[in-house]
Amino acid sequence: MSVDSSTVIEVGDLSLTFEAADGPVHALSHIDLRVQKGDFVSLIGPSGCGKTTLLRVIADLERPSSGQISINGVSPEAARLARAYGYVFQAAALFPWRNIARNVALPLEIMGIDRKERNERVRRNLGLVNLAGFEKKFPWQLSGGMQQRASIARALAVEPDLLLMDEPFGALDEIVRDHLNEQLLALWAKTGKTVVFVTHSIPEAVFLSTHIVVMSPRPGRIHDVVVSDLPRERTLDVRETPEFLALAHRVREGLRAGHSYDD
Amino acid sequence: MTRIWPVAFVLLCIFAIWYAAAFFLNRPFQIDTYGRADRTDWTHAELLADTMRQERPVLPAPHQVAVEIWQTTIEKKITSKRSLVYHASITLSSTLLGFLIGTTLGILLAVAIVHNRSLDASLMPWIIASQTIPILAIAPMIIVVLNAIGIQGLLPKAFISTYLSFFPVVVGMVKGLRTPEVIHLDLMRTWNASPWQVFWNLRWPSSIPFLFTSMKIAIAIALVGAIVGELPTGAVAGLGARLLAGSYYGQTIQIWSALVAASLLAAVLVALVGLADRIVLRRMGLQR
Numbered sequence: 373m374s375v376d377s378s379t380v381i382e383v384g385d386l387s388l389t390f391e392a393a394d395g396p397v398h399a400l401s402h403i404d405l406r407v408q409k410g411d412f413v414s415l416i417g418p419s420g421c422g423k424t425t426l427l428r429v430i431a432d433l434e435r436p437s438s439g440q441i442s443i444n445g446v447s448p449e450a451a452r453l454a455r456a457y458g459y460v461f462q463a464a465a466l467f468p469w470r471n472i473a474r475n476v477a478l479p480l481e482i483m484g485i486d487r488k489e490r491n492e493r494v495r496r497n498l499g500l501v502n503l504a505g506f507e508k509k510f511p512w513q514l515s516g517g518m519q520q521r522a523s524i525a526r527a528l529a530v531e532p533d534l535l536l537m538d539e540p541f542g543a544l545d546e547i548v549r550d551h552l553n554e555q556l557l558a559l560w561a562k563t564g565k566t567v568v569f570v571t572h573s574i575p576e577a578v579f580l581s582t583h584i585v586v587m588s589p590r591p592g593r594i595h596d597v598v599v600s601d602l603p604r605e606r607t608l609d610v611r612e613t614p615e616f617l618a619l620a621h622r623v624r625e626g627l628r629a630g631h632s633y634d635d
Numbered sequence: 636m637t638r639i640w641p642v643a644f645v646l647l648c649i650f651a652i653w654y655a656a657a658f659f660l661n662r663p664f665q666i667d668t669y670g671r672a673d674r675t676d677w678t679h680a681e682l683l684a685d686t687m688r689q690e691r692p693v694l695p696a697p698h699q700v701a702v703e704i705w706q707t708t709i710e711k712k713i714t715s716k717r718s719l720v721y722h723a724s725i726t727l728s729s730t731l732l733g734f735l736i737g738t739t740l741g742i743l744l745a746v747a748i749v750h751n752r753s754l755d756a757s758l759m760p761w762i763i764a765s766q767t768i769p770i771l772a773i774a775p776m777i778i779v780v781l782n783a784i785g786i787q788g789l790l791p792k793a794f795i796s797t798y799l800s801f802f803p804v805v806v807g808m809v810k811g812l813r814t815p816e817v818i819h820l821d822l823m824r825t826w827n828a829s830p831w832q833v834f835w836n837l838r839w840p841s842s843i844p845f846l847f848t849s850m851k852i853a854i855a856i857a858l859v860g861a862i863v864g865e866l867p868t869g870a871v872a873g874l875g876a877r878l879l880a881g882s883y884y885g886q887t888i889q890i891w892s893a894l895v896a897a898s899l900l901a902a903v904l905v906a907l908v909g910l911a912d913r914i915v916l917r918r919m920g921l922q923r
Contacts, residue, residue, distance in 0.1 A: 433821055452827060459825040465818045469840045469919040478836060479826045510920035530826070 379445075380534055380566045381407035381430060386439030388425060398591030399425045403439070405585065405594065409533075412560055412567045414577035415585045416623065417630070422592020423570045427538050430568065431459050443534070455483060457534040458527030462542050464519035466511040466526075472498070473507035476526045483530070497525040500559060517548040524556075528563075535567045541576070550608060553579055561605060574627075578602075578619045579611060586623055588630025595630040598622050653697050660693040661686035695888045703892040716872075719896050725873040726861050727900065729789050733796020734857035738850060740797065741804025748805070749812040749838070750830075759809075766802050770795065770860065775867035792864035792873075799860040800853035807849030811842025844921065847912035854904045862897060874900075 388400040400422045407413050415423035428434040429441065432448035443451035451457065466475045473494050480490045498504055501521040511519055520540055527535060541549045557580060560567055571577050577584050584598040600619055602610060610616050665685050669677050677685075687696040695703075707719040715721060744762070748755045774795050781791040815837050823833045865875025874897050881890035 431825055433824060452825065455827055457825070459822070461818050461822070463818055465816070465822055467819070467837070467840070469843075469921055471920065482823075482826045482828045482832050482836070512920075 378409045379406060380409050380411075380443065381405065381568070382440070382442045383426075383430075384440040386429070386436050386441055388422075388429060388434060389437045400429070400436070401591035401593045403592075403594055405597075407566060407568060407583075409566055410564050411583055412569065412581045413583045413585060414569045414571055414581040415587060416571055416574065416577045417587030417592075417595075417627065418572065418589055420589040420592070421587040421630075422589070423572075423587050424538055425592065426587075427536050427568060427570050431457060431536050455479075455530055456532060457536050458530045458532040460520075460524055460527045460535070460537040460540045462539040464511070464516070464523040466519055466522060468511055471508050471510050472503065472514070472522050475511065475522060476529050479526060479530050493529045493531070494525075497529045498522075500528060501525045501555065517544050517552060520544065521552065521555075528559075533565055535565050537567065537569045539570050539572070542571070549576070554608060556580065557606060574620050574623050575611060578616060578623060579606065579608070584619070584623055586626035586630065588627070596622075596626040598626065650697055653694075654687075657692065657694045657696040658683060658686050661689055664689065664693065691885045691887055693887065695891050699888050700891045700895055703888045704895060707892065719877070719892065722872055722874050722877050722893070723896055723900055726858070726865065726875065726897070729792035729864065729873075730796055730854070730858045730861040730900075730904070732789060733793035733860055734800050734850075734854050736793060737797040737800030737853055737857060738804050741801040741849070741853070742808055742846070744801070744805045745808030745812055746834075748809050762802065762805055765798070770799060770863055771866075773798070774863050778864065778867050792861055795864035796857040796860035800857040803849045803852040803856070804846070807845045808842055811845025812838045814841045814845070840919065843915065843919065844912075847908065847915070851905050851908045851912070854908050855901050858897065858901050858904065 383403050383405040386400060386403040387398070390397040390399055403422075403426060405426075415426060417423050425434060429436050430443065430448060432452040441448055444456055446454075466472075467478065470478065476494045476497060477490050480493060485493075494507070495504075498507065501524055503518065503521055503525060506514065506518065506522075511522070514522065520543075524540065527537075541552050544552065553576060559565075560580075567580075569577075569580060578600065582600050582604070584600065585594055586596040586598065587593065588595045598619060602615060602619070662682065665682060668685075669675075669682075686692070687699070692699070704719060707717060711718040711720075713720045713724075744758065748758055777794055777798070778791045781787075781794065819837055820833070823837060828836070861873070862875040862878070865873040866879055874893050877893035878890055881887065881893060
């Protein structure tokens with residue numbers, strides 16, 4: 373596998389089969405994917421298409437059954453041990469006994485970063501997600517959207533070049549979600565990070581991404597990769613344009629062709 | 636204020652039942668006494684009053700117990716062998732020592748069990764079996780065996796408290812240390828946290844509410860253990876000794892006052908653990 377310096381994730385003929393009680397489940401089947409530095413890649417598909425599993429394989433939270441995968445030219449495990457990525461889960465998963473500042477500081481404490489640097493990164497990243505002033509609050513004192521923003525700040529504080537996000541806004545209402553989508557896009561434009569983003573919302577995927585990976589279930593596989601021709605700097609208004617609607621249409625067609633609407 | 640009334644009502648009912656029971660249980664002896672004194676002119680009012688002031692009643696009336704407690708606490712010097720405060724402090728010291736050892740042992744066992752699958756399978760049945768043995772049967776043996784190897788005084792009694800109090804801590808902490816959600820464990824993995832960091836930053840804080848719940852049970856049975864431990868020691872000192880001495884000499888009032896003192900002590904200890912619970916959880920931000 374040839375890897376040039378601008379390739380962040382390289383996946384080749386990757387499969388993952390879970391052995392369940394009633395027979396094997398083909399979660400991922402012959403996946404090929406390449407993510408370049410600075411890309412915003414969305415994995416979209418219905419439940420059971422393996423999009424979360426693929427993200428977990430990239431994060432070394434699952435091991436593939438066969439095939440190759442490299443992150444920054446090394447194995448996912450080596451990348452994880454080098455703390456090469458930040459991971460944001462569907463739930464905020466803040467630690468209830470730590471206030472917001474100490475939640476964001478936790479990965480930094482684990483990495484052994486000194487207090488001064490820690491405080492600086494906490495301050496900066498809470499500012500990035502508009503949570504300055506909430507340092508001393510405990511998670512339960514914040515709304516769901518604010519908690520999720522805190523968890524994004526926590527992932528960013530590690531200062532990874534790669535951000536892996538598993539339906540981070542899935543549990544939030546439409547209005548909060550729009551707002552956070554805009555913030556995330558601004559953040560991405562500002563930091564130039566590479567993002568892999570799992571979602572099952574077509575508008576969200578089209579609005580955020582440079583590449584939309586359409587997946588289909590049983591077995592989990594990639595059906596189509598839609599390259600977005602929207603400008604990198606976008607506002608929510610872009611969703612009214614014909615270009616946006618054309619992209620959304622193509623993604624929808626892809627999902628349909630992948631028999632994703634069967635059940 | 637409204638929360639006081641239910642408590643007061645229940646208390647009132649208990650006193651009413653107690654007095655009624657004292658009257659009926661002490662009545663036969665009192666009528667017997669009248670008969671031996673060839674008295675036939677007794678009235679029911681007299682009978683009622685006399686059943687409440689016998690020296691060795693079958694069931695002492697509440698005020699008799701209260702007077703006994705007053706006399707043996709406030710009116711006696713603490714250093715006196717007849718002071719209930721002296722006896723309670725003896726029992727309290729072995730309760731606290733046993734509770735401390737038991738809680739520490741319980742936590743250590745739970746940590747070992749949670750981190751080692753084979754320890755879980757091999758230790759847990761023995762831990763449960765240990766509690767099915769009647770403590771009254773094993774207490775004298777512990778005292779005798781420890782005495783034979785030269786351990787005397789506070790420690791043997793404390794060990795019996797330990798024997799009882801480590802159990803709820805093990806069970807509670809095994810549960811508590813296993814409460815962290817998969818998502819938190821996954822996060823720790825993405826940060827490449829060491830097992831020690833996972834324990835200290837995730838498992839231990841998650842288990843604190845369980846620890847306090849277990850400790851409330853543990854401290855109450857540690858007191859039971861200390862009292863039971865005093866019974867086979869020759870009844871020298873302690874609330875258990877008061878109970879035993881009382882039963883030797885038919886001093887029912889002394890027995891009941893020791894019982895009441897023991898239950899008050901237990902209530903205070905449990906309340907103290909509850910207070911610590913609230914303070915710690917509030918500082919951890921877990922209590923809203």
